[in-house]
Amino acid sequence: MNAVSHKTIREALLKRIQSGEWGLGDLMPGEVDLAEEYGCARTTVNRALRGLAEEGLIERKRKGGTRVRHLPMRQAKFDIPIIREQVEATGSKYRHEILVREERRPPAAISTRLKISPEDKALYLETVHMADDRPFAFEVRWVNTRAVPQIQDANLDILSANEWLVRTVPFSSGDVMFSAESATASVAAAIGVTEGAAVFVTDRTTWLDDSFITTTRVYNLPGYRLYSKL
Amino acid sequence: MNAVSHKTIREALLKRIQSGEWGLGDLMPGEVDLAEEYGCARTTVNRALRGLAEEGLIERKRKGGTRVRHLPMRQAKFDIPIIREQVEATGSKYRHEILVREERRPPAAISTRLKISPEDKALYLETVHMADDRPFAFEVRWVNTRAVPQIQDANLDILSANEWLVRTVPFSSGDVMFSAESATASVAAAIGVTEGAAVFVTDRTTWLDDSFITTTRVYNLPGYRLYSKL
DNA sequence: TAGTGGTCTAGACCACTCA
DNA sequence: GAGTGGTCTAGACCACTAT
Numbered sequence: 090m091n092a093v094s095h096k097t098i099r100e101a102l103l104k105r106i107q108s109g110e111w112g113l114g115d116l117m118p119g120e121v122d123l124a125e126e127y128g129c130a131r132t133t134v135n136r137a138l139r140g141l142a143e144e145g146l147i148e149r150k151r152k153g154g155t156r157v158r159h160l161p162m163r164q165a166k167f168d169i170p171i172i173r174e175q176v177e178a179t180g181s182k183y184r185h186e187i188l189v190r191e192e193r194r195p196p197a198a199i200s201t202r203l204k205i206s207p208e209d210k211a212l213y214l215e216t217v218h219m220a221d222d223r224p225f226a227f228e229v230r231w232v233n234t235r236a237v238p239q240i241q242d243a244n245l246d247i248l249s250a251n252e253w254l255v256r257t258v259p260f261s262s263g264d265v266m267f268s269a270e271s272a273t274a275s276v277a278a279a280i281g282v283t284e285g286a287a288v289f290v291t292d293r294t295t296w297l298d299d300s301f302i303t304t305t306r307v308y309n310l311p312g313y314r315l316y317s318k319l
Numbered sequence: 320m321n322a323v324s325h326k327t328i329r330e331a332l333l334k335r336i337q338s339g340e341w342g343l344g345d346l347m348p349g350e351v352d353l354a355e356e357y358g359c360a361r362t363t364v365n366r367a368l369r370g371l372a373e374e375g376l377i378e379r380k381r382k383g384g385t386r387v388r389h390l391p392m393r394q395a396k397f398d399i400p401i402i403r404e405q406v407e408a409t410g411s412k413y414r415h416e417i418l419v420r421e422e423r424r425p426p427a428a429i430s431t432r433l434k435i436s437p438e439d440k441a442l443y444l445e446t447v448h449m450a451d452d453r454p455f456a457f458e459v460r461w462v463n464t465r466a467v468p469q470i471q472d473a474n475l476d477i478l479s480a481n482e483w484l485v486r487t488v489p490f491s492s493g494d495v496m497f498s499a500e501s502a503t504a505s506v507a508a509a510i511g512v513t514e515g516a517a518v519f520v521t522d523r524t525t526w527l528d529d530s531f532i533t534t535t536r537v538y539n540l541p542g543y544r545l546y547s548k549l
Numbered sequence: 550t551a552g553t554g555g556t557c558t559a560g561a562c563c564a565c566t567c568a
Numbered sequence: 569g570a571g572t573g574g575t576c577t578a579g580a581c582c583a584c585t586a587t
Contacts, residue, residue: 094556107490107527119572130558135573146490151565151573160401160485165495169393169549260337260376265395267545269499269519287517289499295549297337315497319399319525324575349553360577365554381554381584 093129098137101127106146106157117147117155165317169265169293172218172226172307173252181220185249188279189215195231202294203233203301212240214250217279227279230305237302251305254295258302263295267315276308289313323359328367331357336376336387347377347385395547399495399523402448402456402537403482411450415479418509419445425461432524433463433531442470444480447509457509460535467532481535484525488532493525497545506538519543 102123111117120138124131138155141147145164149155176183193213194200200207212232218225230250232240243253270290277284288311294304332353341347350368354361368385371377375394379385406413423443424430430437442462448455460480462470473483498520507514518541524534 103490113486113489121572130560131573132559132575133557135575136556138573149573150567152567152571153565154572160482163399163493165397165399167395167397169395256343259343260333263393263549265547265549267497267519268543269517269539269541271515271517271541285501285515287499287501289497309499311499311501313498317495319493319495351553360579361554362556362578363576365556366575368554379554380586382552382586383584384553 093127093133095133095136095140098123098127098129098134099140102137102141103146111157113157113159115157117157119154163319165319167315167317171251171255172228173249176218176220176225179220181225182222184219184222186217186219187214187245188217189213190245192234199231199304202304203231204299205233205235205301209235214245215279216249218249224280225310227276227308228305229308230303232303233301236297236300250303254303258295258297261295261297261302263293266292268292270308272308280308280310282311286311289315323357323363325363325366325370328353328357328359328364329370332367332371333376341387343387343389345387347387349384393549395549397545397547401481401485402458403479406448406450406455409450411455412452414449414452416447416449417444417475418447419443420475422464429461429534432534433461435463435465435531439465444475445509446479448479454510455540457506457538458535459538460533462533463531466527466530480533484533488525488527491525491527491532493523496522498522500538502538510538510540512541516541519545 105111118126120131120134123134127134138147138149142149146158147155148158173183191213192210194208195203195211195213197207199211200209203211205211212234214228214230214232216228216230218228232250232254234241237254237258239257240250240253245253248256268290269287272280272282272284272286272288274284276288277286280288282288289309291307291309292305295302335341348356350361350364353364357364368377368379372379376388377385378388403413421443422440424438425433425435425441425443427437429441430439433441435441442464444458444460444462446458446460448458462480462484464471467484467488469487470480470483475483478486499517500520502510502512502514502516502518504514506518507516510518512518519539521537521539522535525532
């Protein structure tokens with residue numbers, strides 16, 4: 090047959106939406122009609138529409154039909170950066186320095202997040218990441234040693250804890266949070282900024298199935314930016 | 320037939336990847352083999368694998384086969400918030416106040432971004448967004464009036480500029496950037512924080528085809544967080 | 550050149566939800 | 569109850585690329 094691509098249909102429909110042919114909230118034709126109009130199988134139209142729906146441009150309901158969204162929910166995708174790659178991408182030489190590494194009883198907020206009992210110890214790490222020997226980011230990390238006991242023997246001077254974990258426990262899930270904070274004295278000292286400077290903070294927690302692996306907080310230098318096209 | 324769902328297969332494959340059955344960088348079985356193994360059509364396996372590939376967990380190449388990624392490129396998806404919805408989601412009453420609204424010659428950085436000549440004026444807006452009459456965010460916006468002349472007659476007291484634009488030019492593309500900054504005196508005054516406090520800044524630029532519509536910068540209160548599950 | 554993923558088709562049945 | 573999207577199948581051909 091013709092081989093009408095789902096991409097072609099996607100673009101065609103996008104233009105018709107942008108042109109205002111179907112206004113905000115309006116019902117679009119059904120899959121069968123569109124398939125006939127474009128001379129292709131319904132499956133193909135379905136794939137195109139599914140894509141637009143996943144991007145939040147249209148809304149689909151069984152029996153209700155397909156509608157153009159009132160407020161197109163814009164989503165942004167960000168790559169969660171690995172610090173070494175960030176540094177090396179700028180052409181600088183990466184290095185990290187471990188300031189603190191010890192088994193410690195974590196504060197309540199952390200033991201709750203790692204789902205361990207408040208009496209249990211966990212591995213605590215403070216690391217400075219450097220680009221060409223200048224501080225680039227400061228990282229504070231807790232690792233649940235019950236979930237990853239092997240890390241106690243790992244040499245983290247070569248591979249950072251993050252990279253060691255990614256290699257050892259690759260396919261964990263997790264969450265991430267970004268915020269702005271004023272640098273405390275210790276953070277300021279670690280990355281060489283004045284106390285109170287605005288730093289961009291990334292918090293991440295990862296777990297495998299139901300056992301929590303690690304939670305980490307990275308303080309980025311002022312001027313750090315997270316960018317994405319829509 | 321059996322009706323084996325692509326979701327089922329997706330989950331099954333995920334578990335096998337997590338279990339280490341196929342190590343990092345290893346070749347996974349081809350679609351035909353998996354289809355036979357799970358007793359379903361190749362199309363179904365394809366859909367499951369395509370999903371995993373889109374999420375960056377596996378890598379697929381024609382003839383090369385499907386491989387487990389070395390460093391699973393983690394991506395986070397964020398919903399770009401509409402301030403009114405953010406406020407109303409907390410149960411507060413939304414209101415906004417326009418501090419400045421005038422045609423102005425923008426600074427070079429802005430005229431470049433809006434792709435207008437430095438002599439041209441553009442609409443400049445300063446808005447405070449309020450939750451229950453307490454400041455929630457401060458917004459500075461430039462609008463390219465050549466691209467959207469109708470905005471000059473719009474009543475932005477009812478609908479904020481953002482919402483007006485979304486309704487008028489709904490399906491534009493754009494980019495977004497997050498950063499941390501210290502509040503300047505004027506920002507501090509607008510949202511009622513002390514000067515120098517760390518604020519979370521969102522910059523957005525949107526355009527339709529090749530004509531730039533607007534660029535906006537939102538200063539959020541300290542404590543603002545951007546959260547996402549991975 | 551051969552093997553693998555990418556995609557389209559035509560048809561079918563199911564699941565949800567509106568009237 | 570009926571209409572719409574959601575998904576699966578079985579088969580086919582194409583496009584890319586490793587060998």
